[in-house]
Amino acid sequence: MSRLPARLQPAWPLLKRLHRLLSVLAGMAYRPFGRLLGVRGLPRTATTASVTTAEREPGAVTLHPAGPVEVLERGPAQGTPPAHWVFEQGRHAEVPARYVLDIRDGRLVGDFGASVTPGGILDYQTSGYFGLQSWREHPVFLRPRLPEVEQHEGTLLSLTTRGTVVNYYHFLYDAVARYGIFEEAMPGERVDGVVVPHGSGYQRQILELAGIPGPYVQPRADRTVRADRLLVPSTPNQDLLAPRSATEWLRKRLPPSGATGTPTHLYLSRGQQPGGRRYLQEPELWPLLEQRGFVMLDPGTLSVQEQIDVFHGAEVIIAPHGAALTNLTWSRPGVRVLEMFAGTYVHLGLWTIAEAIGGVHYRYLVGTGVLPEGKEPTGIVDDIDIPVAAVLAELDLLLGM
Incomplete structure (x- = not known):
């Protein structure tokens, strides 16, 4: 694709x-x-x-x-709309x-x-x-x-x-x-x-x-x-299940370096290029997040070890869906994560990593567009359209978990 x-x-x-x-x-x-x-x-x-x-x-x-x-029993995932069918399908699996x-x-x-x-x-x-x-x-x-x-x-x-x-x-x-x-x-x-x-x-x-x-x-x-x-x-x-055996092996094999002073509140940006699964309202949201102490980050600008260290030290992470969230693999139990999706493309692969770690407070937020139950996604690179007020409301729910 x-x-x-x-x-x-x-x-x-x-x-x-x-x-x-x-x-x-x-x-x-x-x-x-x-x-x-x-x-x-x-x-x-x-x-x-x-x-x-x-x-x-x-x-x-x-x-x-x-x-x-490996028999996997997960969730239910928390988010808006509640009980989205993609996450419900991923709750029970056998690897x-x-x-x-x-x-x-x-x-x-x-x-x-x-x-x-x-x-x-x-x-x-x-x-x-x-x-x-x-x-x-x-x-x-x-x-x-x-x-x-x-x-x-x-x-x-x-x-x-x-x-x-x-x-x-x-x-x-x-x-x-x-x-x-x-x-x-x-x-x-x-x-x-x-x-x-x-x-x-x-x-x-x-x-x-x-x-x-x-x-x-x-x-x-x-x-x-x-x-x-x-x-x-x-x-x-x-099937994007992130088996615990795989997650645990990666966490042990590629450990954090012990670096300190990394930011604790992260917003992961995908930039503003059209057709790149960008979050459309990012220019409006970002000043409000910055006031709350968030740091905007493009993990692709860091070395792999730096990415491991930053995610290990993070306490709250907000991001449009993307491969950068794979670095949740090195987050600690207790981290809070908000993942945003276009309505035409909802993907359970990062939530399953959070579930494999255990103790991660995860929420999803799905924007405009519809993905019919059981159908192949139609908008793999669709931009994400979610009002700023909805993101801030979901963030407040996340911080209250």
Whole structure:
């Protein structure tokens, strides 16, 4: 979505449905020829559970178990309007048991990290993508053959999946946190490389702070990585649930530095560029927040360690929805958080982090626009329109919690 030109972004829901349909049709045409194209042949079929993948190719695929199933009971989330259906749907969830899939002569396709066995099985459980209803809709099937193959000797660990190349939230929870699953399932195991996005400064900083050793292999849309042995940890955050196991691992692995003197009342700005999920009334709200002792912050201007330290020291945080709130991961119990949404795009991923920490006083505030229950969001980058008086009223409720 973030790569779509601004003029096409309103058409996102229609384009997404078309994308899924084209994947189904292309797959029907191209999959039968997979065997003829060798290592660049498309997967001929798929499984919906990694345990089934291991059972179907026992000579090539092994499943290494890690932690147990996590049953999540959360909320209810507090906010306006009360009992919003997105948060209600996220109150009860079950995260499958963690594991690492071990594939001899495995292939990892594209920057979405689709896992393919030597027998041509797409392991859908570790290859999820945004908004799909079936493995047949996976974008791996849009091409007549896989991207060019890059061969690697030895063992590669994959930490890449959808969204991890370009998004701070997905990089932390869908890439880096999975290193903890690898350590849990295969303690002491050494690898010859890690397939993980590392092209941006924040990605390199996080990898260093987390102690994830290289060499690193950059996932790319035009590349299939083939390894003698491919290790793929499970992907427990596919539904934006921020399992406690992931949140706790990140909090321990990337601790605050002990810095003092950081601001305690934060307002996170997304600027005022149109179509960037900005808060429209920010110029009116900000002077009133400043009078209350708030500091305006763009976390992207700070180093990762500085972001960790600032959020660890914060007592009250107000923000339009965005990846910057991923830094709640390092907030302390007792912090108060107000997250603002456009009515056409409500996202539970930051609330679930707050719930995983425990003791966080969280409120949401949804602005104009409507997201029908059970429907895909139509306004992923829509600006947020909420009267200043409504924000201040919600803030007073938050401070009284």
